[in-house]
Amino acid sequence: MNRYDVIVVGAGPSGSASAKLLAAGGVRVLMLDAEAFPRRKPCGESLNPGAVAALGRITGHSHAREAFDFPSSPIQGWKVSSGRALLEAVYPEGQYGAGCRREQVDLWLAEQASRAGAVFEQRTKVERLIWEGERAAGVIARSPEGKPMSIRASLVIGSDGLRSVVARNAKVNRYGSLRKAAFTARLNGVRGLNGRVELFTAGDGKVIGLAPIGAGLANMTVVLGSAKAASLAVKDLSGVVLGEARAVPELTERLRDAEIEDGVLTCGPFDRPVIPHDIAGMLLLGDAAGYYDPLTGQGIYRALRSAELAAPAIVRMLQTRSHEPLRQYRMDQQAEFAAGTRLQHIIERLSRQPILWRSALRIVGTSSLLTNKLAGIIGDCPKETNTCIPVMKSP
Numbered sequence: 212m213n214r215y216d217v218i219v220v221g222a223g224p225s226g227s228a229s230a231k232l233l234a235a236g237g238v239r240v241l242m243l244d245a246e247a248f249p250r251r252k253p254c255g256e257s258l259n260p261g262a263v264a265a266l267g268r269i270t271g272h273s274h275a276r277e278a279f280d281f282p283s284s285p286i287q288g289w290k291v292s293s294g295r296a297l298l299e300a301v302y303p304e305g306q307y308g309a310g311c312r313r314e315q316v317d318l319w320l321a322e323q324a325s326r327a328g329a330v331f332e333q334r335t336k337v338e339r340l341i342w343e344g345e346r347a348a349g350v351i352a353r354s355p356e357g358k359p360m361s362i363r364a365s366l367v368i369g370s371d372g373l374r375s376v377v378a379r380n381a382k383v384n385r386y387g388s389l390r391k392a393a394f395t396a397r398l399n400g401v402r403g404l405n406g407r408v409e410l411f412t413a414g415d416g417k418v419i420g421l422a423p424i425g426a427g428l429a430n431m432t433v434v435l436g437s438a439k440a441a442s443l444a445v446k447d448l449s450g451v452v453l454g455e456a457r458a459v460p461e462l463t464e465r466l467r468d469a470e471i472e473d474g475v476l477t478c479g480p481f482d483r484p485v486i487p488h489d490i491a492g493m494l495l496l497g498d499a500a501g502y503y504d505p506l507t508g509q510g511i512y513r514a515l516r517s518a519e520l521a522a523p524a525i526v527r528m529l530q531t532r533s534h535e536p537l538r539q540y541r542m543d544q545q546a547e548f549a550a551g552t553r554l555q556h557i558i559e560r561l562s563r564q565p566i567l568w569r570s571a572l573r574i575v576g577t578s579s580l581l582t583n584k585l586a587g588i589i590g591d592c593p594k595e596t597n598t599c600i601p602v603m604k605s606p
């Protein structure tokens with residue numbers, strides 16, 4: 212008999228959330244991550260209201276931000292500007308997002324998974340899946356000491372992010388056509404932070420995101436086309452990235468005294484679609500299941516929400532030994548995210564056409580109905596979503 216029912220590869224939001232929910236329901240879970248926690252991750256570090264609410268449901272706190280044991284900043288909405296065009300939206304009454312260091316929120320969630328009973332092994336890199344015919348039956352991983360380990364389970368969850376080894380090994384990953392790269396940094400000394408995620412779009416593909424993350428710091432993420440990003444000097448990356456941001460007129464004064472702490476993280480490209488698949492013994496969650504673009508800041512919500520939707524289906528799969536519940540999960544997940552994904556594609560395309568983009572910002576900005584609607588969709592603002600923590604019973 213396998214020692215574990217489920218192996219979760221990756222302890223980001225999708226991995227830790229699924230490990231927490233499954234372990235709380237009596238499933239024997241092993242979660243593996245290649246890194247030592249806390250570890251940094253390139254990210255705008257703003258959780259939208261949907262993500263904050265999902266974290267609350269998953270961890271059993273009615274206000275997740277109040278349960279954080281690390282600094283964070285409430286986020287009440289967002290502001291997009293492009294030249295003189297401006298669109299500002301506030302989340303609905305009582306709903307807020309949170310800005311915080313990614314490594315801290317990821318560690319916090321991984322600890323909740325451990326407390327619920329999941330075994331969490333760090334510095335353990337998964338190298339490939341074990342196959343039994345067409346079925347994934349476990350993983351080959353390398354221990355912190357470099358020893359290869361073969362671990363079997365009824366299900367392997369690939370929560371291992373954009374460059375998922377699980378997706379690659381199952382040959383379902385693809386490279387999308389969008390070529391962008393991002394530089395993320397934490398800044399002190401930013402003037403005029405106002406409890407909003409602020410996006411400055413230059414119209415040439417350059418986007419600068421700014422968000423307060425608590426303790427007087429701001430996250431700054433500079434997104435550029437891959438070709439331009441590759442041409443940047445690597446010697447003084449901090450100076451170059453600050454220079455790119457200060458070149459935006461609205462930011463010149465605000466960043467005059469700003470300094471980068473802890474260096475700059477780079478990543479990209481992000482467009483990683485996954486082809487539809489139905490592989491027994493394997494499930495992809497979060498970015499590993501397909502990612503497009505960070506512009507609308509919905510990735511963490513989707514990672515958490517996909518874990519919430521998958522957990523009951525996984526328990527049913529383990530109880531019935533039937534693959535059908537996971538098929539149903541994939542359909543439910545697609546149905547829930549499809550409209551948001553279409554909107555993400557429209558927004559990304561528009562943002563690269565300066566005249567259309569500025570017109571769109573002005574048109575939406577003149578209607579409070581449209582602005583509120585957009586804020587609700589992009590914030591993944593919760594309606595009435597309940598999470599049923601599934602309970603594993605003997606089959």
Ligand SMILES: Cc1cc2nc3c(=O)[nH]c(=O)nc-3n(C[C@H](O)[C@H](O)[C@H](O)COP(=O)(O)OP(=O)(O)OC[C@H]3O[C@@H](n4cnc5c(N)ncnc54)[C@H](O)[C@@H]3O)c2cc1C
Pocket residue numbers: 220221222223224225226243244245246252253254255256257258259262335336337338370371372373374375376393394395432478481496497498499505508509510511512514
């Ligand atoms: C530039 C940028 C800015 C972003 N900004 C935001 C934002 O502000 N708000 C937001 O909501 N979303 C944002 N996102 C998206 C968000 O970061 C992701 O959607 C989210 O982290 C997905 O979570 P995940 O659990 O699927 O994967 P990840 O958070 O990527 O976690 C994957 C984990 O798997 C581990 N791993 C990888 N390979 C292996 C292996 N072989 N073996 C073992 N472990 C492995 C990694 O160490 C990592 O801990 C941004 C993305 C980018 C690229």
